[in-house]
Amino acid sequence: MSLLMDNGSSVERVTATLRGLAAALPAGSKLPSSRRLVGDLGVGPVTVQRAIDALVADGTVLTRPGAGTFVARATRTQTVDTDWQRVALGASPVRAEGVVSALSMPSRDVLDMSRGYLDLTLQPSSRLAAATARAARRPEAWSVPPVAGTPELRTWFAQQLGADREDVLISPGGQGALSTVLRSIVPAGSPVLVAVPSYPGAIALLRSAGLVPIPVPTDTDGVRPELLERAFEQTGSRLLYLQPTYANPDGHVLAADRRRPVLEIAARAGAFIVEDDFARWLGHGPTPPPSLLRDDTDGRVITVNSLSKAAGPSLRIGCVVARGPVAQRIAGLQVVDHLIVARPLQEAAVELVTGAGWNAHLRSLSAALNARAARLVTALNRELPDCTFTRPRGGFSLWLRLPRGTDDVELARRALDRGLAVGPGRNYAVAEEDAAHLRLCFAALPEQHVDAAVRILADSF
Amino acid sequence: MSLLMDNGSSVERVTATLRGLAAALPAGSKLPSSRRLVGDLGVGPVTVQRAIDALVADGTVLTRPGAGTFVARATRTQTVDTDWQRVALGASPVRAEGVVSALSMPSRDVLDMSRGYLDLTLQPSSRLAAATARAARRPEAWSVPPVAGTPELRTWFAQQLGADREDVLISPGGQGALSTVLRSIVPAGSPVLVAVPSYPGAIALLRSAGLVPIPVPTDTDGVRPELLERAFEQTGSRLLYLQPTYANPDGHVLAADRRRPVLEIAARAGAFIVEDDFARWLGHGPTPPPSLLRDDTDGRVITVNSLSKAAGPSLRIGCVVARGPVAQRIAGLQVVDHLIVARPLQEAAVELVTGAGWNAHLRSLSAALNARAARLVTALNRELPDCTFTRPRGGFSLWLRLPRGTDDVELARRALDRGLAVGPGRNYAVAEEDAAHLRLCFAALPEQHVDAAVRILADSF
Missing domain, CATH: 1.10.10.10 (Winged helix-like DNA-binding domain superfamily/Winged helix DNA-binding domain)
Structure with missing residues (x-):
């Protein structure tokens, strides 16, 4: 029995x-x-x-x-007096709230427009599982890999980004790469220009490292060159952070006629550009623009890429492309921070992205994101005529400008009470803004739920 | 055919x-x-x-x-002028050389007493492969794990270290954990006390973060309390880094009668102790001492542990145990640095360490390390009577004091010419030392090669 x-x-x-x-x-x-x-x-x-x-x-x-x-022993109630720690630690530069909220799973009966990872239907989980199982069984998979990464994976990223393999450093995920890169270039206390609105994880990284984010506004064509030039002059900054391709949160693309001016302005300032290329494979149309790296002639652009958005959040594999002395500094700090990147994940990544199904996966991912964005645009136009937005060209989210006087945090709280999780826009700012926004993320929201989500949002005003 | x-x-x-x-x-x-x-x-x-x-x-x-x-396109020769970077970057705080050397595989015909990872005969590779293959095939393995780690793995580390599960944070490897912890507590520019000789990876982390390592000497019973007290008074430091159990490089254990004084001295200084417990499972005898955490009554000790030394370098899984407000700061910075820790590796780790073969693996690992250490001690007494050392009680290495006037780097170079890779002692110092040393690491050197290695070393003087 x-x-x-x-x-x-x-x-x-x-x-x-x-x-x-x-x-x-x-x-x-x-x-x-x-x-x-x-x-x-x-x-x-x-x-x-x-x-x-x-x-x-x-x-x-x-x-x-x-x-x-x-x-098991019961968990002890915390009774020790740790107040001495508060004096020893002093003020904290670490603000993780905006990052954690995009990682937290809402309760089951809530529609999720908050989390920045694909729902399971869009992840290639079974092929990822098969690739990892194969990789893990190779005898060499558990040995120490080259500190720059396995040659196969470096070669693949180099091909994707139009780089030389020798300039590619494999990293433990895109966020780990950004952390190492942003701490490699300028010392604590330095100003760093940030094209806003921007990714909360990058803003939090800068602040945690004692760096000072300075906002540079964008429009639908990306960062505004005349304001970028003024910001460099005003601050003496030597570092600009931006997402030229399908920026988070608004999905814009840096316009072709702005690429050269941005590079020239940075060159006049003697500054580096960190290109966060996290969304390369998340376009809603056929072809993403080339990485800004391709236009770079003097080692000015440092590009960070990652597989976790397109393949799955737990595939912690990314890369950094850098040229010149800065490449050595970044590689040195990464070794100090991490020693190595888990070899089984590197080998699983190669299996996955060179496998026959990868391009088909990317095509269906693009189609699904496009369908969700289209449905969202239609529903917003119908239900929320007083809000404004530009349709994203790629990525996971739409950036909704709220009517004057609306409080984004209050609105998000009311929407959550009604069963919809959305992201308050203030997490994407580094200073005061002229209007409140919401970030509506459709990575984890199936298309058939988009209309219901927008209706809940409309009811929450 | x-x-x-x-x-x-x-x-x-x-x-x-x-x-x-x-x-x-x-x-x-x-x-x-x-x-x-x-x-x-x-x-x-x-x-x-x-x-x-x-x-x-x-x-x-x-x-x-x-x-x-x-x-493929041939790799371009680097012809771009990147000299502007050298002005923009200025002086570098990043020194990775001592870390990279312990990761690099010597050429095949060299006996390896340099690398700090187990040779394949001592790694549980086939069980690691099976555990990972099983873990990777679970549908939930590729989703976002809780930011503090999976409950199963936190529970296991808590049991091992005598901690509460709620105080355990799973981290992406011991080095990643150390990086986050050491950057969480005191701001750039602060002095940090380091029990010396010490792990080059920790020294490099401190320097890269703009922290100032201050040496506190150890003897065969660990850090010397009277000098520790003076160092706190002299510097006003709020952070002590030490390895109480099988310290790298000399394998000492902090004596039982020093544990209380060390905790009290740190308490008088209002300081934290970072306990790098990397070698808990690498004892040469039956039972390691408990973690210093167990004696801590006020949240003073922050313990970092890792599976990669006992299981394999590419299993990038470690943990941090911390109590009180500092735990939140560390967890916050880890989220900002990494977002999450790869779930398949977390689940593979649980499979491995709760599997029936794990304890047997640890016993055979201990026996093998003990046999290698014994053989090394005998050979050194026979071949190098002018060098002095204390037999390590655990860990991977022996710390050999060289006769006056010997240059450790020159000696290591001559040994390498003769076919033996060893580690110059100066990588383990943070200031001037009174004698030169070599670190002789037997993690990757099978017992039957120990005698030949020591003969090469004797011939290299």
């Missing part, structure tokens, strides 16, 4: 029974053996194992291989 | 043939199809694929899925 009874409800029943048993016993007590439980509870061994796994997962019990299963 | 001929030498032959073909064609040219090559060259499809893989790996060709294989 045992295996036949191994279904979800029996697992839940056994879990509840064992949880009650664990609660009744003192910490450290041994639970009956799995064999004994199989007999006593009349269920299969798989059911017992799954119940124990669930209790290990939530910390109720712990298993010692070969010895058995024991009741 | 095809599959029968698929051996190493035919792969090499086909690789050489295709390399010649690629060299003769202009960049961008398409190579004959795989099917055509199978016929023309009289080998199997697997052989052709492996040859193409090798050429992709070294950048000779590139494949476009569905389109074919093409001759």
Whole structure:
């Protein structure tokens, strides 16, 4: 009978029974053996194992291989006096809230226009799983990789970005790459120009490193050259951060006729440009513009790219392309920060992106994002005529300008009460703005839910 | 015939043939199809694929899925003028040399007493591969994990370290954890006390973050309390970095009767202690001492641990245990630095360490390290009576004090010429020392090669 009874409800029943048993016993007590439980509870061994796994997962019990299963020590209530830490630590430069909110899963009955990762239907999860399983079984996969990354993966990124392989450094995800790059170039206390609105994770990185973000406004063609020039003059900054291709949050593209002026203005300032190319494969049309790197003739542009947006958030693989002495500084700081990048993930990434299904995946991803954006645009025009926006050309989100007097945080709170999670625009600013915005993200929202989401938003004003 | 001929030498032959073909064609040219090559060259499809893989790996060709294989563009010679960067970048705080040398594989005919990672015979590679393959195939493995890590892995680390699960933060490797922790506590420019000799990776992290390492000497019982007290008074430092258990490079253990004084001295200084517990599972005897965390009553100790030393360098999984407000600051900075830790690696780690073979692996690892250390001690006593050392109680290395007047870098260079890679001691110092040392690392050197290695070293004086 045992295996036949191994279904979800029996697992839940056994879990509840064992949880009650664990609660009744003192910490450290041994639970009956799995064999004994199989007999006593009349269920299969798989059911017992799954119940124990669930209790290990939530910390109720712990298993010692070969010895058995024991009741875990209860989590102690924090009673130590740590107030001395508040004096020792002083003011904090670390502001993670805007970053955490884009990572947190809303509760199940909420429509999610907040998280910046693809829902599972758009992730190539089964091919990612197969690629990783193959990579992990190679004997060399667990050894120390070259500190710059495996040659195969460097070659692939170089091809994608129009770079030389020797200029490519594999990094542990795009965010890790940005962290290393932004800390490599200018010392703490320096001003850094940021094309706004901008990615909260980059703003938080700058502030955490003691750098001072200075806003430079964008319009639908990207950063405004005349204001960029003035900002360099006014601050003496030696670093500009921007997302020329499908910027977060508004999906704009730096216009072709602005690429040369931006490079020239940075050159006159003796400054580097960090190109955050996170959305290269998230265009809603056929072809993304080339990376700004391609127009760079003097090692001015440092490009950061990542696979996690197009492939899945847990594939922590990205890259940095840099030329000249700065490449050595970045590579040196990355070694100091991380030693190496997990080789199994590097090899899995190569398997995935050179596999036959990758281009098809990118095409269907682009089509799905385009369909969601189109549906969102139609619904907003219908339901929210007082809000303004420009249709994004790529990426995950639309940047909605709210009517004068609207408070973005209050509006987001009311929408959440009604079952819709959205991102308040102020997380994307580095200084005062002339209008409030919401970021409407459609990475995790299936197309058929777009209309309902916009109706909830309209009802929340 | 095809599959029968698929051996190493035919792969090499086909690789050489295709390399010649690629060299003769202009960049961008398409190579004959795989099917055509199978016929023309009289080998199997697997052989052709492996040859193409090798050429992709070294950048000779590139494949476009569905389109074919093409001759890659040659790497451009660097001709751009990047001298402006040297003015923009100024002096560099990044010194990665001492770290890179411990990661680099010496050439094949050199005995390796330099690298700080286990040779493959001591790594549980096949179980790691199986665990990862299983983890990668779970549908949820590729989703966003909780930012603090999966509950299962936090629970396991908490059990190992005697901590509460809620105080455990899963990190992307021990080095990544150290980087975040050391940058979380005191601002750039601050003095940080370092028990010396010390791990070059920690020294490099401090310097790269603009922190100022201040040496505090150790003896065979660990950091010297009276000098620690004076260093706190003299510098006003609020942070001490030490490795109480099997310190790198000399394998000492902080004596039981020094644990309380060290904690009290730090408390009087209002300072944090970062306990780098990297070697917990690398003892040469039966039981490691408890983490210093266990003696901590006021949230003073922040413990960093890692699986990569005991399991394999490419399992980039570590943890931070911290209590009080500092835990929030560290967790916040980690989110800003990394967003999340790759979930498949977290799940693979849980599979590995809760599997039945883990404890047996740790026992055999301990026995192997003990045997290597014993052999090394005997050989050094026999061959190098003028050098002094204390037998390490755990860890990967022995710290050899050289006779007066010996130059550690010169000696290491001469040893390398004779076929032995060792680590110059100066990488482990933060200021002038009274004697030169070598670090002799036996992580990657099988026991049967120890005698030969020591003979080479003796011949190199």
